[in-house]
Amino acid sequence: MILAVAWRNVWRNKLRSFIVLAAVAIGLFAGVFATGFYKGMADTRLKTGIKTEVSHIQIHMPGYLKDKEIRRYIGKSDHIIDELIQRGEMEGAGRRLIAECFFKTAHGTRGLRIIGIEPEREKNVTDIFSRISEGNYLEGNSKIPGILVGNKLKDKLKLRLNSKVPVDIVDANGNFSSRLYKVCGFYTSNNTGYDEMTAFVKYEELRSQLGFSENPAHEIAIYLKPDVDVGEMKQKLADEFPVLEVKSWREINKDLAYLVESMDQYMFIFVWIILLALCFGIINTMLMVVLERTKELGMLMAVGMSRFRVFVMIILESVFLSLTGGLIGIAIGYWVIKVFETRPIILEIFKGFEQYGYSSEVYTNLPFQSALKIAGLVVMLGVVSAIYPAIKAIRLHPVEAIRTE
Amino acid sequence: MFILETKNLHKIYDEKTVPVHAIDGIDLSIRKGEFTAIVGPSGSGKTTLLNLIGGLDKPTEGDIIIEGISINSLSPRRLTDFRLRNIGFVFQAYNLIPVLTAMENVEFIMHLQGQSKKSREKRTVGLLQAVGLGDRMHARPAKLSGGQQQRVAVARAIASKPKFVLADEPTANLDSKSTENLLDMMEKLNREEEITFIFSTHDARVMKKARRVITVDDGKIVSDETK
Numbered sequence: 001m002i003l004a005v006a007w008r009n010v011w012r013n014k015l016r017s018f019i020v021l022a023a024v025a026i027g028l029f030a031g032v033f034a035t036g037f038y039k040g041m042a043d044t045r046l047k048t049g050i051k052t053e054v055s056h057i058q059i060h061m062p063g064y065l066k067d068k069e070i071r072r073y074i075g076k077s078d079h080i081i082d083e084l085i086q087r088g089e090m091e092g093a094g095r096r097l098i099a100e101c102f103f104k105t106a107h108g109t110r111g112l113r114i115i116g117i118e119p120e121r122e123k124n125v126t127d128i129f130s131r132i133s134e135g136n137y138l139e140g141n142s143k144i145p146g147i148l149v150g151n152k153l154k155d156k157l158k159l160r161l162n163s164k165v166p167v168d169i170v171d172a173n174g175n176f177s178s179r180l181y182k183v184c185g186f187y188t189s190n191n192t193g194y195d196e197m198t199a200f201v202k203y204e205e206l207r208s209q210l211g212f213s214e215n216p217a218h219e220i221a222i223y224l225k226p227d228v229d230v231g232e233m234k235q236k237l238a239d240e241f242p243v244l245e246v247k248s249w250r251e252i253n254k255d256l257a258y259l260v261e262s263m264d265q266y267m268f269i270f271v272w273i274i275l276l277a278l279c280f281g282i283i284n285t286m287l288m289v290v291l292e293r294t295k296e297l298g299m300l301m302a303v304g305m306s307r308f309r310v311f312v313m314i315i316l317e318s319v320f321l322s323l324t325g326g327l328i329g330i331a332i333g334y335w336v337i338k339v340f341e342t343r344p345i346i347l348e349i350f351k352g353f354e355q356y357g358y359s360s361e362v363y364t365n366l367p368f369q370s371a372l373k374i375a376g377l378v379v380m381l382g383v384v385s386a387i388y389p390a391i392k393a394i395r396l397h398p399v400e401a402i403r404t405e
Numbered sequence: 406m407f408i409l410e411t412k413n414l415h416k417i418y419d420e421k422t423v424p425v426h427a428i429d430g431i432d433l434s435i436r437k438g439e440f441t442a443i444v445g446p447s448g449s450g451k452t453t454l455l456n457l458i459g460g461l462d463k464p465t466e467g468d469i470i471i472e473g474i475s476i477n478s479l480s481p482r483r484l485t486d487f488r489l490r491n492i493g494f495v496f497q498a499y500n501l502i503p504v505l506t507a508m509e510n511v512e513f514i515m516h517l518q519g520q521s522k523k524s525r526e527k528r529t530v531g532l533l534q535a536v537g538l539g540d541r542m543h544a545r546p547a548k549l550s551g552g553q554q555q556r557v558a559v560a561r562a563i564a565s566k567p568k569f570v571l572a573d574e575p576t577a578n579l580d581s582k583s584t585e586n587l588l589d590m591m592e593k594l595n596r597e598e599e600i601t602f603i604f605s606t607h608d609a610r611v612m613k614k615a616r617r618v619i620t621v622d623d624g625k626i627v628s629d630e631t632k
Contacts, residue, residue, distance in 0.1 A: 001509075001516040008504035299500040302461055304489020304565075305517055306482065399461045402496060 002309060006316035009289070010324070017321060020285050024278055024325025024378070025332070031274045032333025032374060035267040036366035037345070040337075042263040043365050044190070045358050049256040051127045052189045054249045055221035056230050057237065062245045064218060065252065070099060070172055070210065074244060077217035081121075084220070089228040092124020095217035097206045102168040103199070105157045112153070112197050114167060116206025125223045128187055128200065135161045135185025138202050145205040146184030150195025154186050161185070167199075171211040179209050190358070264370075271374055275381045278322070282385035286318050290393045297393050298401020307394040314393050318386030319379055326378030334371050340364040408568050408601060409435040409458060414467035416453055416624070427453040428464070429624035435569065438599040440592065442606050442615035450624040451605040452573055458603070459492050459571045460484050472568055489517055493562030493570035497577045499554040501546040507533060507557045508542040514565045532560040536590055552583025559591060569601035576608045588614045 010017055050056060059080070061072045074080065077095045084093040097116035102109055119138045123129050128148070129137040138146050147167070149159060159165070163183045171177045181201060189195050207215070224233055230248050238246040250257035290297065300310060344361035416428035427450045435441060443451045456462040458469060460476045469476050471491060479487055488494075501510045508529050515525040533542050536556040538549075546554050555575060562570045572591075576584040592614055594600045604611055612618055620628040 001513060004509075005502065005504060005513075012504060295498075295500065296502065299494075299496060300502075301485065302459070302488070303494050303514060303517075303561075304485055304492075306485050309517070399456050402500070 002313050003316060006313050007320055009293075009313075009317050010320045013292075016285065016288070020281060020321055021325035021328065023281055024322050025329035027274045027278050028326045028329025028374065028378065029333040029336075030329075031271040032330050032366065032371065033336055033364075034270060035370065035374070036333065036337035036340075036364040037362060038263060038267055039366055039370075040340075040362045040364040041358055042259055044361075044363060046256060046260055048190045049253055050249055051223075052131070053126075053191065053194055054253050054256070055125050056224045056249055057222040057234050058247055058249075058252055059220040059222070059237065059241065060218065060245045060247070062243075064245065065247070068098065068100070068218070070170070070218075073097075073212070073216035073218050074220065075214060075216055077220065078215050080220060080241070081217075084222060085121075089225055089233060091223040091225050092121065093220060093222045094118055094121040094125040095203065095215075096219040096221060097203060097210060097212075097216070098218045099169045099206065099210060101199075103153075103157070104166050104168065105159065105163070107158045108156070110153065110157065112199055114147075114169070114199050114201060114206065116203040117200055118203045125221045128189070131187045131189055132185045133188050135183070137185060138200065139184070142182065144180055144182040145201060147181035148185045148187055148200040149183060150192075150198060151186050151188045152192045152196040153199070154183075156196065159183050159186075167201075167209075169209065171209065173211050175211070177209050177211070179205075181205075268373075271377060275377055279381055279385045282318055282322055282381065283388060285321070286314065286386050286389035287392065289317065290314065290389045294396060294401045294404040297396055298398045298404065301396065302398040302402060311390045311394050314390035315383055315386045318389070319382030322378050322382035322385065323375075326375060326381070330371055330375055330378070334366065334368075337364040337366045406436070407434040408437050408472055409433070409603075410468075410470045411458065412468045412470070414454075414457060414469065415465045416450075416457060416462070417465045426624050428457065430467075431621075431624070431626055433619070433626065435601065435603060437568075437601055438595065439617055440595045440602050440615055441617040441619060442604045442612050443619045443621055444605075444607055444612055445621040445627075446607065449621045451621050453624075454621060455571050455573050455603070455605045459494060460488050489514070489565065491568045493565060493567035495555070495558050495562045495570060495572035495575045497574040499546070499551070499558045499578075501554055501557055501561070503546050506543045506545055507538055507549065507553075507560075510546070510557055511560045511564050514561055518565055528564060529560075532564055533557070535594065536560045537586070550583070552579050552586060555579060555583070555587055556590060559587070559594075563594065563598075563600055569603055572602060572604045574606055574608070575604060576606065576611055581610070584608065584610055 059074065061074055064072045081093055081095050084090055094117060099114050101112060101114045103112050133151055138148055144164065147165065153159065161183055164180055165183065166178050166180050168176065168178045187195065224230060234246055234248040297310060301307065341364055344363050346361050348360065411431055411433045414428050414431040415426070418425045418427055431454060443454060445451050453462070457464050464477065476484060476487060502513065505513060511529045511532055512525045515528065530542070533539055536559055538553060538556055541549060541553060549557065576587060579587060588611060591602055595602055604615065606612065617631045619626055
């Protein structure tokens with residue numbers, strides 16, 4: 001019955017309650033939508049980071065990630081690759097040769113990283129093949145080997161398809177080596193920094209330019225099937241290849257790992273700030289409620305309603321008020337997030353973030369559990385906001401309260 | 406056997422500055438089934454006396470005994486519970502809960518007592534019919550006249566089966582017809598169900614109906630007449 005009284009009390013002053021509800025609903029909508037928006041942004045960045053740049057797991061010679069010395073390579077890569085590809089947990093595995101090079105054009109010289117890949121195998125590891133905006137993905141065999149460069153580099157060096165560019169590197173023997181490549185395609189990875197600094201050629205071409213006689217690899221990248229645990233698989237591979245260094249994407253790209261770990265926390269801090277602001281509004285409303293109903297509260301205590309029950313009634317009123325507004329806000333926010341889960345929000349102002357790996361096309365995303373957590377916070381908001389007014393209510397002296405006009 | 410006794414009751418306000426003896430040594434005994442009016446001019450101390458008897462205020466000195474229990478010795482928590490189970494209140498301004506219907510207002514007190522829904526509903530219907538509001542049970546206070554609201558307040562006061570009902574100037578806001586109806590109804594409840602009523606009033610009509618009239622002035626009983 002106290003529940004019913006509390007609920008009806010919320011609607012005693014409809015205008016005031018609607019104003020508070022609207023404030024809570026708008027605040028929570030903003031909080032939920034912002035959470036879903038930034039979560040979507042982070043997810044896109046994570047997806048791009050893993051699928052385009054680092055994959056789930058990488059295998060190197062010990063120390064390679066700290067010092068990318070060209071002679072720190074895995075010798076018997078054929079054997080390892082063949083063994084990895086046969087595993088059921090792998091979506092794919094690909095080997096890479098990596099060298100720092102100079103890229104010379106009439107419009108300037110650039111230092112960048114050139115990666116030698118096996119195009120067909122690489123398709124199962126990264127999605128660069130699906131990100132070709134112009135030209136082709138290292139297809140065919142022409143006299144002059146093809147090179148795939150990022151769109152950002154294309155703009156900087158004013159490159160065109162079939163532009164011939166000399167690539168200078170220092171080979172495995174320490175000799176200067178220059179080879180002419182022909183631009184066969186351009187790609188866009190959503191990370192303009194990566195696009196500007198990374199070019200792809202066929203593994204065989206780079207192997208011969210680097211002067212390797214066997215089939216070495218600087219890096220073996222592994223992309224796992226969706227249900228496989230990255231940490232467990234990493235450990236398994238580390239045990240199987242004790243002389244090699246096996247690292248997960250979290251260890252390789254710490255920024256990416258930090259982004260994932262911190263995004264939820266940032267968003268909850270953001271929601272907390274909104275709730276804190278709303279808290280003051282609700283405290284004010286509940287103080288007004290206690291002031292307006294002093295006589296009635298006095299009567300209730302006089303006829304035998306315990307102070308504890310009065311306290312609970314005030315808390316319930318506040319919880320109902322904030323939860324009603326909160327649920328409306330969360331529901332609308334969640335619905336909007338669902339709408340933009342499949343169709344992206346395209347923000348031109350986010351173009352600048354692409355150099356940090358963030359897409360300007362954001363697919364919002366918010367797990368249902370996160371929405372529930374926010375709803376839980378709203379209940380807490382209601383309780384916390386009502387504590388002070390409820391204490392004021394139970395401190396009323398019945399006789400004095402009844403006399404109040 | 407008295408259901409209520411006060412012994413050498415004193416209430417002094419503003420003890421540190423200018424002491425005001427609102428109640429000055431009152432000894433009073435009330436038997437079950439009495440229909441008593443406490444009368445006196447404004448500021449005579451009748452409302453203070455009612456507040457003390459009802460356990461809403463603490464005396465400065467003296468004792469209040471209700472069916473053998475000294476209510477002064479009860480902790481605030483136990484005193485609240487004691488009021489809930491032993492004393493019915495009717496206020497001058499009705500003081501019904503505006504968001505509840507007449508029926509719910511009466512039921513609420515029994516809900517606080519922990520009675521089952523079934524027994525609450527049965528008693529509520531009976532009480533509202535007894536006070537002549539059988540057809541207005543689902544109306545909220547705003548839809549009831551002052552007289553009807555005060556009848557609901559009386560039903561609420563006796564719903565908890567109290568030892569006695571304290572009514573502080575219950576007719577002060579009512580017109581003469583409503584006053585007449587209310588007093589007839591209360592007198593009937595007193596006669597038929599032996600409910601003890603103690604009023605504070607300066608309404609001559611209430612004094613006329615009361616079987617015992619206690620006159621208070623300057624915090625003292627100046628006369629105590631039983632008709």
